Amino acid sequence: LSSCGSRKTVQKGKLMDFTSTVIVPLLFGSLGIFALFRLLQWMRMRAYLQEAVVVITGATSGLGKELAHPALNCILLTLVYSQTHEPHPVVFDLSDTKSVVNAAEEILKALGHVDILINNAGISFRGTIVDTGLDVDKKVMETNYFGPIALTKALLPSMIKRRQGHIVAISSVQGKISIPFRSAYAASKHATQAFFDCLRAEVEQYDIEVTVVSPGYIQTNLSLNAVTADGSRYGVMDKSTAEGQTAAEVAQVVLNAVGQKKKEVLVAGLTPCLAVYLRNLCPRLFFTLMASRAKKERKVKGS
Numbered sequence: 001l002s003s004c005g006s007r008k009t010v011q012k013g014k015l016m017d018f019t020s021t022v023i024v025p026l027l028f029g030s031l032g033i034f035a036l037f038r039l040l041q042w043m044r045m046r047a048y049l050q051e052a053v054v055v056i057t058g059a060t061s062g063l064g065k066e067l068a069h070p071a072l073n074c075i076l077l078t079l080v081y082s083q084t085h086e087p088h089p090v091v092f093d094l095s096d097t098k099s100v101v102n103a104a105e106e107i108l109k110a111l112g113h114v115d116i117l118i119n120n121a122g123i124s125f126r127g128t129i130v131d132t133g134l135d136v137d138k139k140v141m142e143t144n145y146f147g148p149i150a151l152t153k154a155l156l157p158s159m160i161k162r163r164q165g166h167i168v169a170i171s172s173v174q175g176k177i178s179i180p181f182r183s184a185y186a187a188s189k190h191a192t193q194a195f196f197d198c199l200r201a202e203v204e205q206y207d208i209e210v211t212v213v214s215p216g217y218i219q220t221n222l223s224l225n226a227v228t229a230d231g232s233r234y235g236v237m238d239k240s241t242a243e244g245q246t247a248a249e250v251a252q253v254v255l256n257a258v259g260q261k262k263k264e265v266l267v268a269g270l271t272p273c274l275a276v277y278l279r280n281l282c283p284r285l286f287f288t289l290m291a292s293r294a295k296k297e298r299k300v301k302g303s
């Protein structure tokens with residue numbers, strides 16, 4: 001009995017020795033390496049963003065305003081670029097191609113080049129397809145698609161010439177799935193996803209990066225500013241928007257993605273992420289769910 005007891009004590013001692021000489025140093029070593037890796041990653045990201053001339057569209061509000069804060073430590077208006085950390089607001093209307101081209105010329109004249117272009121500005125839409133005038137579809141498409149691509153095309157040649165640049169498109173989960181009563185918005189975001197996927201492939205040879213960001217709901221003025229079927233402002237803070245992620249959280253994810261030169265990133269809760277997978281893996285079920293969602297929403301609105 002006593003020899004069995006002493007064997008157990010020896011085994012326990014060996015286990016403790018193993019823990020203190022192997023497991024604990026291994027654990028702390030791994031944690032240290034991980035922390036160092038994250039620190040280096042963070043420093044590289046900060047350097048990448050801080051030394052860059054950055055253009056952010058839609059920096060007056062919501063996500064754009066938050067993106068401007070940590071990236072540049074400055075306050076912005078509609079669009080800004082900075083190298084000296086001096087904000088330089090440029091006011092223009094994305095739905096007016098001429099004013100977009102003029103803005104791009106103004107930026108290049110003032111600073112010579114752009115390192116990072118963040119196509120963030122956009123509007124949403126609420127309405128049935130049958131009631132929506134084509135002028136409204138065009139307005140959403142011009143603001144969310146033609147405006148950003150015009151700006152991108154205007155700045156691209158100088159990026160290609162320098163063989164350097166990073167273009168970011170703030171799309172949406174609705175660039176990957178379409179939900180009822182968002183036709184113009186979802187269409188504009190699907191077009192955005194497609195265009196910037198093509199661009200990524202075409203400009204890789206010039207060392208230009210393209211990042212497409214697809215957020216879920218964010219607490220911003222997007223639903224308030226959404227345009228309706230007759231072109232008027234929706235003016236309602238939707239529950240889904242109010243309960244979304246904060247703009248600061250999403251901005252941090254976007255800046256990390258840019259710093260890490262990610263090709264694309266989905267920043268959304270579990271349900272929107274599952275919806276994206278369902279759309280691709282089991283489209284019939286997804287379409288059925290969307291049809292019942294449309295019926296339910298119509299009932300709530302009494303239409």
Ligand SMILES: NC(=O)C1=CN([C@@H]2O[C@H](COP(=O)(O)OP(=O)(O)OC[C@H]3O[C@@H](n4cnc5c(N)ncnc54)[C@H](OP(=O)(O)O)[C@@H]3O)[C@@H](O)[C@H]2O)C=CC1
Nearest residue numbers: 058060061062063093094121122172216217218220221222
């Ligand atoms: N909030 C959300 O739930 C989600 C948002 N997104 C996307 O995030 C991006 C930013 O939107 P968010 O911050 O939420 O919304 P906000 O309404 O808060 O901000 C939109 C910004 O876009 C600018 N903008 C709108 N129309 C034009 C135009 N014609 N010309 C120039 N600028 C314009 C606005 O400027 P001004 O006020 O001066 O018009 C404003 O600065 C959008 O692309 C949106 O689709 C994606 C997924 C979810």
Ligand SMILES: CCCCCCCCCCCCCCCC(=O)OCC(=O)COP(=O)(O)O
Nearest residue numbers: 124125172173174215216217271272274275278
């Ligand atoms: C196996 C389980 C599958 C569960 C999935 C069921 C499908 C449920 C539908 C969920 C729809 C999610 C929609 C998300 C939309 C979204 O996040 O959009 C972001 C925006 O751009 C918001 O703009 P809006 O103007 O619509 O507020």
